[in-house]
Amino acid sequence: MMNALPIIDLAKLDRPQERAEFYAHLREVARNIGFFYLVGHGVPNAQIQTVLQQGKAFFEQPLTQKQQINMLYSPHFRGYTGPKEEYTQAKPDGREQIDIGAELPLWPNRPSDKPWLQLQGPNLWPEGLPEFKPTILYYQQTMRAVAIRLLRAFLVALGQDEHALDDLIADPPVHLLKLVRYPTASAEADTQGVGAHKDTDILTLLWQDKVGGLQVETDTGWVDVPYVPDSFVINIGEILELATNGYLRANVHRVVAPHSGEDRYSICYFLAPNLDSKVHLLSLPASYAALALGPEADPANPMFENLGANSFKSRLRAHPQVAKRHYSSQS
Template sequence: MSASALAIAETLDDESTALPVIDLSELDAPENRAEFHQRLARIACDTGFFYLEGHGIDVAQIRELERLTRETFKLSAEAKDRIAIRNTPHFRGYTGVGGEITRLKPDLREQLDFGEELPAVTSTDPNHPIWWSLQGPNQWPVELPELKPAVLDWLDKTRAVAERLLSAFLVALGQEPDALDELIGTPRNHRLKIIHYPGQPQGQSDQGVGAHKDGGLLTLLLQDDVGGLQVLGQNGWIDVPPRKNAFVINIGEMLELATNGYLRANVHRVVSPSNGADRYSIAYFFTPSLNAQEVPLLALSDELANQATGPESDPDNPLFRHIGTNALKGRIRSHLDVAERFYPEQFAQLKAQAAAHGRPLQASTY
């Protein structure tokens, strides 16, 4: 690691406006691996957020997906509506500004959600777990045919990076590098969002995305050059400024569960850009397979286990160890229109919970 990167890493405790930097290519040199794993474990335990460089994804591929992201959101309202997320139970497709909900408040962004391109799971068994409905095909805009191959290739490339990073985490925690292979096996359940945050007038809501934790294992976020991402530190919100061609990595709740809280899923948010500006980002969510059942608890060394404080769970958004239950819960809470149409029982439960807290909930409001 360069002297400048080391300086960044050491200043985070002072609520710096930058995160530590990890260079994944250091793993290519055997003599660097021990130091790399030590630094990775410390940074992940302390912050749960860092920049990732040396990931190996070609810059030309990054620029192309960024271009296609901008082109996607230039499509007409009619084209976007044809691939609306409310069309299917799989939570794949377009969501307009205010259509996704975080902590019962609308997020001021539009986005297109994708997952692994897989057939829908169908079954006539009434006991078939409802969360298998999360698996299914994507919706693609016919007006932009080059988007599909670009997204599917990006899913493959980012999955390879995430798998390598997860193995490095495991080694850093004294585990075998393949200790969680069953958790990330097939059928894969990884997700991708391409996102547009339109600028908001002063004095109105600036909730690009409300404060939350990610529910998977790891998130790999590619930002453009417009800021707005913040992570919650001990003394308040810390800006996460863009870093060219680097991913912002954050730990998800499933990895927090697997390590009994040694690795923390940090709270983060996005503040909308100012009026007249636009922010774009590409977020890849490395998520356990629906076939994996439950998140295993890793057997940490006594030294690390003594530092593990247990996973945190929001009373208003409880965390489940069961993969399918947790995944479906997160989707239903975020997309009320899909929940109301395809998951009426779960939507009714969420609506009753909101009413009990004095917060009326109605999907058609958004």
């Protein structure tokens, strides 16, 4: 497989003479493949490396210590999951990870008929790593700013007011950071690092190391997404696909477990919608609307109009043991 993904330079937004070219390129890339590399994002490499160091320090702990913050203890789906504990398309993924959301109190006065509001709450933090929590929360703030800037650039590129989807990103903030380790697979048949799927949220910003394994499905087959220095891999979530009637493309991707004898590490930031928000269709200019293919529907995993309910459904499906423990009536 050859690398066919384009590179978008976000720094061009700061150069007035290059903005028109930037928006045209972004609009084309987003419609044709929905996956690209983002450079010029302004996130210092030193900050990324500090997050990576904290992640590795966590994963290098004995299993008994990691299990102290197992996701089973969190009704908010936060904390540690080991290999084969998260599921994609009903099959276990080979990665281990820690999920960290916005550090917020429980949703006040939560109605009983809105169980998805239970997704808001505190995180589980590892003991013995005093720099872990401040490092991660600072990185979340940094990545949220980049993600929102990119979201607003998409809107301008599509002839919209840059604040047209601000209701989706209104406070209290909703986002998710995954620190992920893919252990080298023990057998050639054990290939699912993460199964093929679309991301259900707004945007995903991924930092990955040089080991490789990420692949995206295109019209001509699966394409490798190798490491590119000083970049994030960006993919569009299903919410933007819905809001643009399929002009923006949420693409299927997967991670093949490494067999090189070297573990793979990644840092995934997901910009997610406010738990009490709903998706609405943007009114695109006629020339763009004519190119919108409509969102691709998955009968086995339908999108709900209420975005909090949709996020909740995705977590129940991905973490059946957590769902069984805390939400047996919904799962």
